[in-house]
Amino acid sequence: MARLARLRFSDEELDELAAQLSAVLDHAADVEALDVSGIEPTSHPQPLSDVARADKVRPSVSRAEVLAQAPSVADGQFRVPPILGEAP
Amino acid sequence: MTAGAIAAAVAAGERTARSVAEDYLDRIAADDSEIGAFNLVLVDEALAAADRVDAAVARGEPPGPLCGVPVALKDNLCTRGIPTTCSSRMLEGWRPPYNATVVERLRAAGAVVVGKTNLDEFAMGSSTENSAFGPTRNPHDTSRVPGGSSGGSAASVAAGFSALALGSDTGGSIRQPAALCGVVGMKPTYGRVSRYGLVAFASSLDQIGPFAATVADAAACYEAIAGHDPLDSTSIDQPLEPIEDALAEGVEGLRVGVLAELCGGAPPEAPAGNGAPADVSRGVEGVAGDVLSRVRDAAETLERAGAEVRTVSVPSAVLGLSAYYLIAPAEASSNLARYDGVRYGLRVDAANAAEMNVNTRTAGFGAEVKRRIMLGTYALSAGYYDAFYGKALRVRTLMLEEFAAVYNDVDVLLCPTAPTTAFELGAKTADPLLMYLNDVCTIPSNLTGHPAISVPFGRGDDGLPVGVQIMGPALSERLIFRVAAALERTATGEGSAP
Numbered sequence: 001m002a003r004l005a006r007l008r009f010s011d012e013e014l015d016e017l018a019a020q021l022s023a024v025l026d027h028a029a030d031v032e033a034l035d036v037s038g039i040e041p042t043s044h045p046q047p048l049s050d051v052a053r054a055d056k057v058r059p060s061v062s063r064a065e066v067l068a069q070a071p072s073v074a075d076g077q078f079r080v081p082p083i084l085g086e087a088p
Numbered sequence: 089m090t091a092g093a094i095a096a097a098v099a100a101g102e103r104t105a106r107s108v109a110e111d112y113l114d115r116i117a118a119d120d121s122e123i124g125a126f127n128l129v130l131v132d133e134a135l136a137a138a139d140r141v142d143a144a145v146a147r148g149e150p151p152g153p154l155c156g157v158p159v160a161l162k163d164n165l166c167t168r169g170i171p172t173t174c175s176s177r178m179l180e181g182w183r184p185p186y187n188a189t190v191v192e193r194l195r196a197a198g199a200v201v202v203g204k205t206n207l208d209e210f211a212m213g214s215s216t217e218n219s220a221f222g223p224t225r226n227p228h229d230t231s232r233v234p235g236g237s238s239g240g241s242a243a244s245v246a247a248g249f250s251a252l253a254l255g256s257d258t259g260g261s262i263r264q265p266a267a268l269c270g271v272v273g274m275k276p277t278y279g280r281v282s283r284y285g286l287v288a289f290a291s292s293l294d295q296i297g298p299f300a301a302t303v304a305d306a307a308a309c310y311e312a313i314a315g316h317d318p319l320d321s322t323s324i325d326q327p328l329e330p331i332e333d334a335l336a337e338g339v340e341g342l343r344v345g346v347l348a349e350l351c352g353g354a355p356p357e358a359p360a361g362n363g364a365p366a367d368v369s370r371g372v373e374g375v376a377g378d379v380l381s382r383v384r385d386a387a388e389t390l391e392r393a394g395a396e397v398r399t400v401s402v403p404s405a406v407l408g409l410s411a412y413y414l415i416a417p418a419e420a421s422s423n424l425a426r427y428d429g430v431r432y433g434l435r436v437d438a439a440n441a442a443e444m445n446v447n448t449r450t451a452g453f454g455a456e457v458k459r460r461i462m463l464g465t466y467a468l469s470a471g472y473y474d475a476f477y478g479k480a481l482r483v484r485t486l487m488l489e490e491f492a493a494v495y496n497d498v499d500v501l502l503c504p505t506a507p508t509t510a511f512e513l514g515a516k517t518a519d520p521l522l523m524y525l526n527d528v529c530t531i532p533s534n535l536t537g538h539p540a541i542s543v544p545f546g547r548g549d550d551g552l553p554v555g556v557q558i559m560g561p562a563l564s565e566r567l568i569f570r571v572a573a574a575l576e577r578t579a580t581g582e583g584s585a586p
Binding site (some may be wrong): 001002004005006007008009017020021023024025027028029030031032034036039040041042043044045046048051053061062065066068069070071072078080081082083084 | 184278406428459462521
């Protein structure tokens, strides 16, 4: 799970986390035990539909302002360490 | 001074916005070291904004409804060029390139932003103790928490550091701290207020709303920020009803349901009610007796004012907490994937990008945020998705159906906002589940997307404020403000607490 979430934990942290998450999941046993056959899922409180706008150019955030917030920039682009190589 | 009185005085030229701003900034400078409501106080910006308001008044321009009113912003609302941290190391020093829509609307209404308030990191928490920059304390008793996650905003209004404040409410993060700090806090219908520029926690639940000392001020603030916004695709495109004229209408003939499941399962004896439904199997855990007494008092008050009060049941309400603590972490684990050290915020470098992501996230997030990401990753993972996340989504459907049914019989629902009054700092930090139980009465409105308001109503056995909650169906803001105003008139009236 930690690998999926791109997080690192010490062994002690993992032990504590496991106990805490178990307590929450035990509490969720009421939901897990529920017979929900025939009930549709609701992922959102509103009926969502695509919202379109006129295809017109409008002002957007400034590229310079955005790049000024980046940890590392080169040639007007975000700069990152090599993406190839050993995965963690 | 209420926000309404400030706006009237500034508009009439009786006071300058600058002198008002100076008063509030002085109070912050004198007392915030004890409270810790603010991550950032915007002295120069506030005075400049106040001068602009004064200049507009002098030119005879029509004054905005919040003309010269000092407002505090939860520090997860984007402010252009001004640090927005979410109380996280991850965003320390980040200056957003745009303003949240609510910030633009407050400015257009003439409000003066005095600072950015503390919160539980990324709005995850119920006590404002999960902040990377230290806790906020409750102005009524500094050994107690202010609630959370919008604890800084609630404390700011309670301490008189700002006349109004904005918070965000994903599972109760406006209403619960409002209750614990003795102020009014309101969560609008999902989609009523634009989320553009609110740093996302759980996108199907998050909603921005106001804190104020009075119901009328909360309503005025809500009206200033609400309304359709093309920049938020979930924003509701329907006209707003004016609220102010409804506040004095009273509750004669209104049908009020006391929600049994959120009142400890043992329904408060609703006066002249129809009695408890036969099948109230159980209620949520941990609602304290003194809080239930205040809810009972509120029910009696509304009945005396002419409302028809009865006890009603929404059995799925007891499942809300479990469903929420699967859905919200699931959405959070996805939303917080954006903090990868590439485009903004913290980066802890490494030889390759994947290692850099891990280093950055491990160093940048606090313990509670990591806990929720892990919980959400688990709830969404192959093999567990159907058992946890999938079922939680079906609970949400069940809850929507049951609330719809109960709103056929009553106009609004009454219940506690928080299960207890403000607790001691540190009392619940070691046990996440115990902390999560703070949200048990507020979560249902987030899962359904319905509006709800917390209004101070008396004190607990410890002398600390108690909030009672009015919930209503979608788009019933006018109605819940009206009921809250009726309760407020009693709570602040002669001979009654507080």
